[in-house]
Amino acid sequence: MSERSRVTQDLAHLHGDTMELAHLGNNLNKLTGLTEKGQIVPGLYDYSDPRDNDWNYAKTTRFSTRHEMLTGTQTDGTAFTDGVDHTCDNWTSNKSPAPGTSNGNLNAADGRPNAQIGFPDRNGGGSGSWNSAHGTRGCAQTDLPKIHGIGLYYCFAIN
Amino acid sequence: MTKPHAHVVVLWTLTVASCLMLAQQNAPNTQGVTPPPGSPTPTPARMTFFVTSVGLGKGGDLGGLAGADAHCQALAAAVGAGGHTWHAYLSTQARPGEPAVNARDRIGTGPWFNWSFAQLGAPQNAIISADLAELHGDTLVQAQRGSNLFKQSTRNEHGQVIHGIGDTPPIQHEILTGSKWDGRAYMDNADHTCNNWTSSSTGSAQVGHSDRIGNGSSWNSSNATKGCSQAALESSGGAGFFYCFAIN
Numbered sequence: 001m002s003e004r005s006r007v008t009q010d011l012a013h014l015h016g017d018t019m020e021l022a023h024l025g026n027n028l029n030k031l032t033g034l035t036e037k038g039q040i041v042p043g044l045y046d047y048s049d050p051r052d053n054d055w056n057y058a059k060t061t062r063f064s065t066r067h068e069m070l071t072g073t074q075t076d077g078t079a080f081t082d083g084v085d086h087t088c089d090n091w092t093s094n095k096s097p098a099p100g101t102s103n104g105n106l107n108a109a110d111g112r113p114n115a116q117i118g119f120p121d122r123n124g125g126g127s128g129s130w131n132s133a134h135g136t137r138g139c140a141q142t143d144l145p146k147i148h149g150i151g152l153y154y155c156f157a158i159n
Numbered sequence: 160m161t162k163p164h165a166h167v168v169v170l171w172t173l174t175v176a177s178c179l180m181l182a183q184q185n186a187p188n189t190q191g192v193t194p195p196p197g198s199p200t201p202t203p204a205r206m207t208f209f210v211t212s213v214g215l216g217k218g219g220d221l222g223g224l225a226g227a228d229a230h231c232q233a234l235a236a237a238v239g240a241g242g243h244t245w246h247a248y249l250s251t252q253a254r255p256g257e258p259a260v261n262a263r264d265r266i267g268t269g270p271w272f273n274w275s276f277a278q279l280g281a282p283q284n285a286i287i288s289a290d291l292a293e294l295h296g297d298t299l300v301q302a303q304r305g306s307n308l309f310k311q312s313t314r315n316e317h318g319q320v321i322h323g324i325g326d327t328p329p330i331q332h333e334i335l336t337g338s339k340w341d342g343r344a345y346m347d348n349a350d351h352t353c354n355n356w357t358s359s360s361t362g363s364a365q366v367g368h369s370d371r372i373g374n375g376s377s378w379n380s381s382n383a384t385k386g387c388s389q390a391a392l393e394s395s396g397g398a399g400f401f402y403c404f405a406i407n
Contacts, residue, residue: 025376
């Protein structure tokens with residue numbers, strides 16, 4: 001196993017549970033955050049094609065920017081407790097915001113279908129957080145590509 | 160700020176040079192380098208952060224903080240951003256009669272903007288950080304989130320991304336800081352600053368990674384160099400580059 005292939009050692013390292021661990025950061029990055037086929041997830045500016053924002057295009061290629069991983073979590077890996085939607089209604093909703101209510105803001109808000117996402121390439125969203133950078137423009141499949149996601153998420157083996 | 164023509168020529172030259180540079184990377188990335196039609200006139204003075212596009216070539220010997228600051232100032236001036244006072248993001252360690260200097264205390268209070276902001280107005284990823292606390296992750300949540308300092312925002316004064324892990328060699332992502340992750344100087348007796356940025360032979364310097372890849376994901380404090388010669392810096396993916404911040 002090469003040094004580069006280890007994403008993280010333990011939960012504390014993954015989430016940065018202490019100040020020191022949080023500053024050091026984990027090793028989840030563009031070259032380790034791979035798909036099950038060993039492919040890099042196209043990230044910020046890899047393919048600067050405006051069609052990336054259109055699901056009808058994104059679904060036809062694996063070369064569109066798609067670095068927003070659904071997590072629904074806070075930076076420490078725990079669930080939000082603020083009473084607004086960060087999980088597309090616990091991963092059961094494909095709703096878009098009601099017409100006229102989308103404010104372009106990626107933060108969650110009362111009554112707004114939304115999921116929190118993070119970036120495997122650590123590029124984007126104002127923080128580069130792997131698990132909790134910002135929200136989405138809605139929960140419909142066509143909403144996710146508007147800000148460079150397609151509904152991918154992280155899978156970990158628990159044993 | 161003379162004739163419109165001058166801007167066009169300068170921009171065209173920069174753009175071509177940048178595209179040539181970026182074309183050598185594995186992943187094409189031209190956004191942030193070629194301004195789209197209708198973009199505002201480039202305003203280099205709006206840039207308040209960059210990574211040096213070239214080092215001083217003498218390893219960890221930067222001529223002390225003064226030499227490093229002068230390098231930042233000269234590089235900034237060469238691209239039209241010399242109106243600011245520029246400081247290098249570097250710490251120095253305490254010596255007899257000489258207190259330690261913390262990098263975080265040298266760079267003003269922010270917010271800081273990268274080259275993209277100067278060229279394009281206010282595109283995504285142009286702001287590096289709002290303030291010192293966000294930049295350094297002073298609270299646990301801030302530390303877990305990280306700042307907006309990452310590979311695609313951490314550009315040199317020409318707007319070029321620094322070659323990081325996975326890019327075409329030479330990899331140049333080890334950025335000299337001499338600092339702990341909180342942006343402060345080391346207080347132990349080991350050398351973390353190439354003898355306060357005067358050694359190009361013995362010693363070692365603490366570096367961070369501009370792409371936030373390698374031994375964790377810290378931008379300012381990830382590992383120590385193998386030595387202070389230019390060759391030693393290059394042997395582990397560095398070039399003797401450092402971060403420059405405008406303090407005003």
